[in-house]
Amino acid sequence: MLFSCALMPGIPGPRSGRSRGASATLGVSVSVIWPSMTTKSPPTSPWHPLSTAPGHPLAAIHGAEVGVGVRLAIEIGPQSKVGSDYFRAYLVSERLGRTAAPFLWGLINRGPFPGFNWVEVTQSTNRIALEDGDEVQIPEGIDIEIVRVLGTLVPVGGHLMIEYDSPHRAITARALMANVPPVATPLGAMMFAAGCGVAFKDWYISEGGREGARKLQGFRAIDAEHQERRERETLEALEAFMPLMRDLDWGIQAAVRPLADAAITLLRERLVVPDGPVAPRGV
Structure with missing residues (x-):
């Protein structure tokens, strides 16, 4: 000047x-x-294609198919204060193209001990804009596949954590507030099917409210003994809750009863439990 x-x-x-x-x-x-x-100077974007981080664990799900002709596109972001990597995901459709914005944001962490290995979804939406300006809703089937694919990143002893404050997780939020077992909620059932539901922890107040949205944390079993013990506990909790189902709001009841019935059937078959009360482990 x-x-x-x-x-x-x-x-x-x-x-x-x-x-x-x-x-x-x-x-x-x-x-x-x-x-x-x-x-x-022009601002530098903190987001980069996975090709800039060869060998990153997220490469395992980049391009993963989550629907007919629909795939994930992952970008990696900066590191958090504790060394976790931020990431975000787009959907790419053979028919509709790539979404104009991400639909999911999260963190991934790796470490030497089982509990250090986790994936967290910090924000998500099921309504996404396309590059031509149209808006579409993510079908439930694709939502289930997305959770399943994220679960493949979690090794034994690790966990998957997904927020449920987003509007499309409202039934899960209401069900958890009504003390429905997590495995019988829509989100919990998806995490259980992904192998990350041998046990759950509901972070309904995240670290005193300082860590963002409410989250459901689902664990992957350490070994077969751990899985059997935890699944027996889950089955007992589900069957104890079934008589209380009638007291739920009808909208919640309609959503969670089929999930509870399906989980009970699956667990009884897996644990070889005949009809009748669940026997204590080892009996």
Whole structure:
């Protein structure tokens, strides 16, 4: 920026061999080139294609098919303060193209111990805009497949955590508030089917409200003994809850009863439990 000023008496001018006490004469103009204070470098996006991080665990699900002709496209972001990697996901349809914006944001962490290996979905939506301006809703079948694919990133002893504050998780939120067993909620049932539901923890107040949305945390079993023990506990909890189902709001009851029935049937078959009360483990 070009800045021009007329020097006033008593204000020293440019060095010209005069003593320090010499003053410039009124009316002498000096042009000074100042660095521009408004010029900024173009912002750098923190999001990058997975090709910039060879060997990253998320590469295993980049391009994964979650519907007929529908695939995931993953971008990696910056690291959190604890070293976890942010990521976001788009959908790419052979017929409709790529979504104009991400539909899911999350974190992934890797570490030397089972509990250090996890995936967290921090935000998601089931209504997405396309590049042509149209908006579509993600079908339930694709939602189920997305959770299943995310579950493949979780090793034994790790966990999958998914927020349920988004509008499309409203039934899960209401069911958990009504003390429905997590495996019988829509989100919990998907996590259970993905192998990340041997046990659950409901973060209905995330670290005192400082860590964002409410989340459901589902664990993958450490070994076969752990899985059998936890599944027996889940079956007992489900069957104890069934008589209380009639007290639920009809909307919640209609959503969770089929899921509870399906989970009970599956667990009884898996644990080889005949009709009747669940026997204690080892009996």
